Amino acid sequence: MHVRVECDADDGGEAIPRYFFIGCRRIDLVGVLDRWMSCDDHYFKLRAIDDGIYILHHQVRRNTWEITLFDSGRCEQTRLSST
Numbered sequence: 001m002h003v004r005v006e007c008d009a010d011d012g013g014e015a016i017p018r019y020f021f022i023g024c025r026r027i028d029l030v031g032v033l034d035r036w037m038s039c040d041d042h043y044f045k046l047r048a049i050d051d052g053i054y055i056l057h058h059q060v061r062r063n064t065w066e067i068t069l070f071d072s073g074r075c076e077q078t079r080l081s082s083t
Contacts, residue, residue, distance in 0.1 A: 005065040017044055017056055
């Protein structure tokens with residue numbers, strides 16, 4: 001799923017996602033959990049303010065972003081609260 005991503009630069013000048021849009025819905029991010037690169041592609045594992053975990057894939061040459069994974073964390077929370 002393609003998304004629009006707004007970034008800030010980190011201390012080294014690398015672009016880091018701060019929030020993104022799924023349609024009109026803005027997803028605010030609270031932290032970068034991990035990031036990695038392969039050739040011209042960058043990946044970011046991010047935690048959102050809604051406690052969701054997202055992996056965003058940035059195709060640098062095409063300057064396109066997409067969600068490659070989303071985990072709401074709700075199943076784990078439900079399991080923990082019912083025990």
